[in-house]
Amino acid sequence: MKEIKAILDIYDQIDLSQRKLALATVVYVEGSAYRRPGARMLISDDGRWEGAISGGCLEGDALRKARQVILDGQSMVVRYDTMDDDANSLGIGLGCNGIIDVFIEPIDPTDETNPIALLRDFVQLRDQRVIATVYRSDPATRLSAGSRFVCTDNSVDAVPGWLLNDMEAVMDLGKPLTTTYLLEGGLVDMFIERIDTGIELVIFGAGYDTIPLTRLATEIGWQVTITEDCIAHLSPKRFPEATCVLYVDAQAVTQKISITDRTAAVLMSHNYKYDQAVLTNLLATIVPYVGVLGPRKRYEKMQNEWRNTGHHFSQQELDRVHSPIGLDLGAETPDEIALSILSEIKAFFSQRTGGFLKEKIGPIHERQLTPASETLV
Incomplete structure (x- = not known):
């Protein structure tokens, strides 16, 4: 999502009456590659580009190919075979040991169905x-x-x-x-x-440790909403990167925020009563991930109070709660804790365990779907 927005931003800055453009998209990968299918790179005829199709080793050649595509007005598919480290026919440094197909196409700004227009429609509709x-x-x-x-x-x-x-x-x-x-x-x-x-992060609490969490989340392209019931903590100057800063009571907060299957809620107000009220309301929504900052005993106390007051949540609903929040990184400072929290959220939505890659059996990246059989229509 962040890369798509960056491509759109650059596209809007270019004088299309003076410049011509092409879009390079990775459409196939066999073996290892730095970028996966769907990676994009916008290229102008004056050599400017945004996005990436590799770790930097293919961009120069793709730039040359894109200039030819722009000149001819005809798309092309370029195959980069990096399986043999010794056979460096491209004259560039390669080390991924994979085959990468890149589709390079000219962009017609007058065509309402051109790929840039489709990406813009996606960003606007979310x-x-x-x-x-x-x-x-x-x-x-x-x-x-x-x-x-x-x-x-x-x-x-x-x-x-x-x-x-x-x-x-x-x-x-x-x-x-x-x-x-x-x-x-x-x-x-x-x-x-x-x-x-991208993942939509909702942070309940606007304390000092919310600042690095907000900054890091927006840096990787997530939308961030910060909310609390103390307006004194919600100065926009403290959170210039946040998408939204919202002042609302704990009892009404779930009515004021949009919750989807890509929403991650993080409770870090350091106010026990506030966090408990918010969590009680969140468990009645479809939010797939809820993280609670603090020791395990704090969350256990909340569960005991629910039982004592007659609140009942199913095990499936409680399984959405991650407390203590974060991966076990040995984090101590607010910045390190932010890294731990975001790492767990990313692993959750990617359906990964967050372990060491060297201990992973098989390829790092999941392979694409098995190709469909050729279909005669």
């Missing part, structure tokens, strides 16, 4: 969507490279039947798919990806 991109095709299919189909939770309009099942599978699982379809007119190579909004 929905979850799947985009299927044709990156190579036989002419008789009548599907040109750069053609796209969009599927959202609310709409599958104009998505052909032969493509819909795969787009829905990507929507459900979140893993990208690069595959080939055999249509009546020939072959069509497609890249299907789901793009998601």
Whole structure:
């Protein structure tokens, strides 16, 4: 999400009457690579770019290829094979041991369906969507490279039947798919990806230790809302990076904030009664993650008080609570604690355990969906 916004910001700064642009997108990875399918890089004809398709080793060559795409007005697919460390035919430093396909296409600012326009629509609507991109095709299919189909939770309009099942599978699982379809007119190579909004962090409490948590969360592209029932703590000058600063009573707070399946709530007011009231209300919502700062005994005390007052929560509801919050990093300072908290939240939404990568069996990154069988339509 942060990279998409950065690309859009640069796009808006460019004088499109003077400059021409291309977009490079990683559409396939085999083996290891620094960036995964869906990584993007916006390139202008004067050599400026935003985003990245690698750790820095492919950008120079992609820039040269993009200039050719802009000059010809025709897209291309470039394959970078880094499997053999000794065969450095590109003349650049490579060390990922993988195969990377990059789709480079010219951008027509007058086309309302160009990829930049689709990304802008996504950012404005903040929905979850799947985009299927044709990156190579036989002419008789009548599907040109750069053609796209969009599927959202609310709409599958104009998505052909032969493509819909795969787009829905990507929507459900979140893993990208690069595959080939055999249509009546020939072959069509497609890249299907789901793009998601960033994590929406809601922090209950505006103390000193909230400042580094807010700063670090916004740095990695998350939206941050800070709320408390003490207006004296909520000066916007203390939290210039925050998306929203909200003054509201603990009993009404869940009515004032938007909660989705990408929301993480963190309770760190250091006020026991406030945190207990907020947590009681949060457990009645769909929020998937709730973290509570403080010792385990503090949360156990809350559970005892719920039982004594007749509040009942199912085990499934209580399993959403993470207390004490954070990964075991040995964090001591507010900045280190912020790192620990955000690391756990990221691991939670990525469905990872947060352990050492050297102890992980198999590849670091999950591979894409198994390619669909060629389909004759």
